[in-house]
Amino acid sequence: MSPPVALTIAGSDPSGGAGIQADLKTFAAFGVYGASVIAALTAQSTTEVRAAVAVDPTLVAAQLDAVLDDLQVGAAKTGMLATAAVAAAVAEAVVAAGIGVLVVDPVSVSKHGDPLLAPDAVGVLRLAVVPLATLVTPNLPEASSLAGLDVRTHEDMRRAAGAILDLGAGAVLVKGGHLDEERASDLFVDARGEEWLEADRIDTPNTHGTGCTLSAAITAHLAKGATLREAVVAGKAFVTEAIRSALAIGGGIGPVDQLWPIEP
Numbered sequence: 001m002s003p004p005v006a007l008t009i010a011g012s013d014p015s016g017g018a019g020i021q022a023d024l025k026t027f028a029a030f031g032v033y034g035a036s037v038i039a040a041l042t043a044q045s046t047t048e049v050r051a052a053v054a055v056d057p058t059l060v061a062a063q064l065d066a067v068l069d070d071l072q073v074g075a076a077k078t079g080m081l082a083t084a085a086v087a088a089a090v091a092e093a094v095v096a097a098g099i100g101v102l103v104v105d106p107v108s109v110s111k112h113g114d115p116l117l118a119p120d121a122v123g124v125l126r127l128a129v130v131p132l133a134t135l136v137t138p139n140l141p142e143a144s145s146l147a148g149l150d151v152r153t154h155e156d157m158r159r160a161a162g163a164i165l166d167l168g169a170g171a172v173l174v175k176g177g178h179l180d181e182e183r184a185s186d187l188f189v190d191a192r193g194e195e196w197l198e199a200d201r202i203d204t205p206n207t208h209g210t211g212c213t214l215s216a217a218i219t220a221h222l223a224k225g226a227t228l229r230e231a232v233v234a235g236k237a238f239v240t241e242a243i244r245s246a247l248a249i250g251g252g253i254g255p256v257d258q259l260w261p262i263e264p
Contacts, residue, residue, distance in 0.1 A: 010079025011040035017255030018209035025258035026216035040082040046250030049114035054082035057089035064093040074223035075101040091128035104133040105215035131168030161189040206246035206254030
């Protein structure tokens, strides 16, 4: 058997709720073989991020070279890249390997408000990583950072999406989870136009890993040959159920359940 292969380039979450661990669980839920390149190490739990350190960029590049020289990667995603040097190394490797399908989740802050991206890395994301993206999946604070404007309303989301497209991204999914609305509304924009995607807003305190899970689900669908819109719609449906099945694990913000489709 030769299953589809998806690659995640992200940070490690030892509590298992987000980052590399969440991505690999999500890939497995879709029957996709998951490969991983660790770009950063964190010491975190459901209650806090105690420490974070970027992996040396040369080792990040070496990991990428090893995986991409050997595996036929159908789609890749980025998560926490931590520093400008790591982001630049990832961009260079993506170009060199000719990765044609890349989902960029511009992780910058943890659920607890801890910074996960150095300030000088934002420029590298904007100029080197985002232009390689098939899809960028920012939440409102991340969209604000990438677009250079304050994103608080639906109209702000539209303007931010346009600004990110102008950076060279193929499409943008601006996530509206931070909006105070009855429904969870995300804005999908590509060269053909815009579409608002809505789902139930689940009332739960346990939302650790939602962004990673969504971008990983989209990546898994793309690796399996779905169109971008199909992957985005299916990814949103998947993360909604993962939130609905969220786990009350630990003493803080519990994780969503990436393995909800699998019977216990």
